[in-house]
Amino acid sequence: MLECALHMTDDVSVIQKDDNSPESLLRIYEVGYHIIPTVKEEDIEGVVASIRTVIEKAGGSFIAEGAPVLMKLSYAMTAREGDKNVQYDRGYFGWIKFESSVEASETLNEALKADRTILRHIIFRTVREETRARMKIPTLREVRRTDVIKPAPHHVEDTSIAVSEVDLDKAIETLTTD
Amino acid sequence: MANILTQNDIQHVDYKDVDLLKQFINPHGRMVSRKRGGLTAKQQRAVEAAVKRARFMGLLPYVQK
Numbered sequence: 001m002l003e004c005a006l007h008m009t010d011d012v013s014v015i016q017k018d019d020n021s022p023e024s025l026l027r028i029y030e031v032g033y034h035i036i037p038t039v040k041e042e043d044i045e046g047v048v049a050s051i052r053t054v055i056e057k058a059g060g061s062f063i064a065e066g067a068p069v070l071m072k073l074s075y076a077m078t079a080r081e082g083d084k085n086v087q088y089d090r091g092y093f094g095w096i097k098f099e100s101s102v103e104a105s106e107t108l109n110e111a112l113k114a115d116r117t118i119l120r121h122i123i124f125r126t127v128r129e130e131t132r133a134r135m136k137i138p139t140l141r142e143v144r145r146t147d148v149i150k151p152a153p154h155h156v157e158d159t160s161i162a163v164s165e166v167d168l169d170k171a172i173e174t175l176t177t178d
Numbered sequence: 179m180a181n182i183l184t185q186n187d188i189q190h191v192d193y194k195d196v197d198l199l200k201q202f203i204n205p206h207g208r209m210v211s212r213k214r215g216g217l218t219a220k221q222q223r224a225v226e227a228a229v230k231r232a233r234f235m236g237l238l239p240y241v242q243k
Contacts, residue, residue, distance in 0.1 A: 032193070032235055066194075073236035091236070095194065122235055131190035137197040 028063065029098055029105050030126045033112065034091030034119040035068055036079060044068050044092055047117050051096065054111045060100030063128060068094030079119050091119050097126065181216040183225075191224040193231035196238060203229065207242035 035047050048068060055062070069092065076087040105123055112121040182201055191198070202215050202225050209229055212222045232238040
């Protein structure tokens with residue numbers, strides 16, 4: 001009985017310890033970012049590495065990652081460069097899914113805000129599982145821009161048969177007599 | 179007729195799936211109503227959050243002329 005009670009108290013303490021341990025406060029986050037298009041192609045890796053370093057230093061671990069790809073934005077975004085505003089209509093879009101504490105995500109947010117090469121970023125809570133849809137979205141029709149639509153060749157079959165004038169006259173006569 | 183999310187067993191809506199999200203916005207860039215989109219309330223909330231994230235990140239427009 002005493003042993004059982006001890007076990008019970010042990011269990012409770014274990015649960016309480018779990019709730020307060022830093023491991024239990026780890027959450028899954030995803031960061032999406034746009035790097036300004038003026039950054040050279042070879043320097044992109046360095047910018048991503050700096051983001052990864054911030055996460056790693058704060059005790060985060062990586063789950064998945066999408067490499068930055070240059071894409072056209074739906075609207076122009078303004079970034080402060082020196083003492084003037086510059087508008088960009090393109091950006092290198094990349095994302096990282098990671099597991100970390102709340103504090104680490106806040107640290108990353110501050111680091112990205114201060115980074116001048118980051119045009120815009122977003123950090124939000126997500127789930128560990130893959131969230132991308134694996135389906136192909138149905139489209140009405142697929143026409144490649146390079147394709148040239150050629151009109152179908154118009155076949156006219158030559159059905160005319162040589163008819164003699166005598167036969168023609170006879171046919172007309174039969175028609176008129178009727 | 180089940181909606182596109184139910185048909186394909188999509189549990190989570192990702193803001194990066196622009197082609198999927200475009201199924202739920204009209205030519206002006208506004209979200210279609212739940213009645214028209216045929217989504218459940220839970221799905222509509224998930225799509226709404228994803229569309230807003232995609233707009234903020236410039237993947238979808240706020241308004242389209």
